[in-house]
Amino acid sequence: MEKFRNKFIAFMYGRNGPDKLYRASVAVFMVLAVINIFVHSVILSVISWALFIWTMFRCFSKNVYKRSQENQAYLRLEEKVVKKFGMTKTMLTDKEHCYKKCRHCKAYLRLPKRSGTHTAVCPKCGEKITVKIR
Ligand SMILES: [Zn+2]
Structure with missing residues (x-):
């Protein structure tokens, strides 16, 4: 087990690994996969698997600079959305x-x-x- 762990650490060295965008896209993939259990859509299946492959590509990519830029763009978008919904929640409760x-x-x-x-x-x-x- 220890040998496998060390091999994995060596494999991941210099790669992007999981970041916030990774976690968000895995969450979206899971939601799409659960929805597809009920609707059985080929299009939804293709979209969710394409998203999963893209997520794995990002995780194992060695172009850390480019992946970091993508993650930063995602974080800026997330901040905008959180700000917008934070304001709406305040408006509703006040x-x-x-x-x-x-x-x-x-x-x-x-x-x-x-x-x-x-x-x-x-x-x-x-x-x-x-x-x-x-
Ligand atoms: Zn004004």
Whole structure:
């Protein structure tokens, strides 16, 4: 067992190995494979196996620089998605404020929930926004 372990470590030397993108693509592969148990789609099967092969290729690739760039691109995308959904979760759970998007700079304004028509100033760009709260 120890011999096999050492051989594997030697094999993986200089290779990309598992990273965040690897874990995410394995998770997507698993989800697709489970869905395919029920739908039996050839197209879904081809897509999931292509994803699996690409994932393994990335894991064993010796072009670590290129794989690292792919992983960084994935991390930037993940951060955007988490930020977006984090804001949505806050909006859903916060009952004392309402959230309005600035038409000018797309920033979110957190306003106290007082019914009526109000004028707010965007702290980011200074645009005056008329807000109707029910
Ligand atoms: Zn603004």
